Amino acid sequence: MLMSADRLRNVKVSASAAMTDKARELRAQGIGIISLSSGEPDFPTPLHAIEAAHKAALAGDTKYPPQPGTPALRAAIQRKFKRDNNLDYAIGEILVANGGKQIIFNALLATCNPGDEVIIPSPGWITYADIAYLAEATPIPVPCPENNGFKLRPEDIEAAITPRTKWLILNFPNNPTGAACTRDEMRAIAEVLLRHPHVLILTDDIYEHLTYDGFKFCTLAEVEPALRDRVLTVNGVSKAYAMTGWRVGYCGGPKSLIDVMNNVHGQATGGITTVSQAAAVAVLDGPQDLLKERATIYQARRDLVVELLNAIPGITCHKPEGAFYVYPNIASCIGKTTAGGRAIETDTDFVSALLEEAHVAAVPGSAYGMSPHFRISYATDIDSLKEGCLRIAQLCAGLS
Numbered sequence: 001m002l003m004s005a006d007r008l009r010n011v012k013v014s015a016s017a018a019m020t021d022k023a024r025e026l027r028a029q030g031i032g033i034i035s036l037s038s039g040e041p042d043f044p045t046p047l048h049a050i051e052a053a054h055k056a057a058l059a060g061d062t063k064y065p066p067q068p069g070t071p072a073l074r075a076a077i078q079r080k081f082k083r084d085n086n087l088d089y090a091i092g093e094i095l096v097a098n099g100g101k102q103i104i105f106n107a108l109l110a111t112c113n114p115g116d117e118v119i120i121p122s123p124g125w126i127t128y129a130d131i132a133y134l135a136e137a138t139p140i141p142v143p144c145p146e147n148n149g150f151k152l153r154p155e156d157i158e159a160a161i162t163p164r165t166k167w168l169i170l171n172f173p174n175n176p177t178g179a180a181c182t183r184d185e186m187r188a189i190a191e192v193l194l195r196h197p198h199v200l201i202l203t204d205d206i207y208e209h210l211t212y213d214g215f216k217f218c219t220l221a222e223v224e225p226a227l228r229d230r231v232l233t234v235n236g237v238s239k240a241y242a243m244t245g246w247r248v249g250y251c252g253g254p255k256s257l258i259d260v261m262n263n264v265h266g267q268a269t270g271g272i273t274t275v276s277q278a279a280a281v282a283v284l285d286g287p288q289d290l291l292k293e294r295a296t297i298y299q300a301r302r303d304l305v306v307e308l309l310n311a312i313p314g315i316t317c318h319k320p321e322g323a324f325y326v327y328p329n330i331a332s333c334i335g336k337t338t339a340g341g342r343a344i345e346t347d348t349d350f351v352s353a354l355l356e357e358a359h360v361a362a363v364p365g366s367a368y369g370m371s372p373h374f375r376i377s378y379a380t381d382i383d384s385l386k387e388g389c390l391r392i393a394q395l396c397a398g399l400s
């Protein structure tokens, strides 16, 4: 009999991956599913990335990679941090891993001891808590209230910090709410952190380039340089350049931290695929116009989805500043029954009914730590979004 390790006890299967799998299953049965569950850009990877990977493979760049990343990619990341964030990182302060996800894994595994606390935004990306559990640390949720635009309040961070706090994780724009952080708001968070020098801060900037209506992205190490040596600035090419399958994430941080993360990294993977690194150099150094072009398209989709959802009796939907998610509130649907006879006691019930009766895949708020909500990804075409919202409206119209 297989006995899994205790550290896996609290680690859940990703709800969005589970929902995407379920939708795929139903689709294979011939059911027309509208999939709004996947946190993945629907755009293609830029051609110049594919060409660079092809060229690298043909040139024989197919051997074991340098463990922390190729010199070419680390130099391209160094230029990116300077260009976009006004951050100066030495090459030895940069690490490349298999997605932003593995950067976070390396960071927590390399630094946490049993009993250490990792403060995570709630609602927030469930991976943070799961990786904290794998590192035998304790995730401590800090609320991002809906009536505060799903943003963190400095006083809540202050209250969550204890002598055992090892990390605070910041994620703006946020998955699942899309909330972003202004410079003034970041400054207020920095003020708290300056008072607690034992706390390391991981800023997950993966949605950096997805902000709307002229919203200006900022990152903590740039806003408060005095914190630079306690901040790990995390990013990647997945969301910005539609390169989720290439598995390239990266970070900048103090060398002592990068060195121990590289130690974990080396035993977990030995470095990342060489051709993916060539592709990442091409997008980081290549033309950046596609970022704005795609953000304009996402903004139009966000506006449409927010408008359509807010027109549905039973649903209210905050309009977020960034990412490609909305996180509608369905409090008014709880306690009702669908036309198909399903009792809606929780947001998981709502999302199950949505899939089974309306054939729309979404993710329940319970997966992100705040209910009753559900997450919709609008990284899909306008027609699917219109049809998805119509079906959600039909499900809600049938509630009694």
Ligand code: PLP
Pocket: 039, 098, 099, 100, 101, 102, 125, 171, 174, 175, 204, 206, 235, 236, 237, 238, 239, 244, 247, 248, 249
């Ligand atoms: N951070 C957040 C908030 C995410 O939503 C994701 C992906 O969904 C990632 C990081 C990791 O992306 P990747 O591992 O593809 O770089």
